Amino acid sequence: MAKASLLLWIPSDTSYLGLVRDVTKKMAEHAGFDSGTADRVALAVDEAATNALEHAYQGATDKEVEVRFEDRGAEFRVDVVDTGQMVDPRAVPRVDLARYVSERRTGGLGVHLMEKIMDSVTFRRSARRNICCLVKRKGSGGTEGA
């Protein structure tokens, strides 16, 4: 039987992040994840979309973000795609919570959350587009509880 997939375009405005989260949760639940896991996957996708809006588009609200959902049977995959500036997530420093407090730093938490929640988070640049690919395997508890 064919699995569900969905393509969503949103304007590059943070007011649409709630919609992205709601749709992600529904799609994750439809793919078979329990409510708690679907909540966490939705948060990871919220973070990826936020990165696109704030870093790739730098707050410009006249662009679009594409979110592709795909139930691939063994895994649930979400691609978050923007046409903004090239962003190198590897430039984001690793999160050290003690240093974060002492240095009053707040950046990098989103990527850290995404990596903790999903089984795989990859970033690539193709045809002038940034593509953040998030994968959650079914049957895996993920790494968040580890």
Add this chain to the structure above:
Amino acid sequence: MSELTVETRDLEDVTLLYPKGFINAHTVRLFETALQKAVDERRFKIVVNCSGLTYIASAGLGAIMGAIEEIRASGGDLRLTELNETVLNIFEILGFDRLYRIFPSEMDAILSFREGMAS
């Protein structure tokens, strides 16, 4: 329905914040403003009651991170209470449950600020 509201209540020297809705990059400014107002008024004993908070993204966690050093350096603290399972799980994923004191009830959180005074 509003995406986020933040009510504030002062109880003697403790300020209580009640975020209701969700905190993400879209709504975080409202939460930051309420938090900063307490700090600006030099009310450094802060309890965030999360009973109405459905979820929090890194933007909200960053807002707390951004304020905590000044709060603690001024002899206060920011403590949390009544987190739902989703929100508590996010705190645990990031290890925030080791950085911030989390209490099951609002009264426990308020009374925790009295602990130091007795000694």
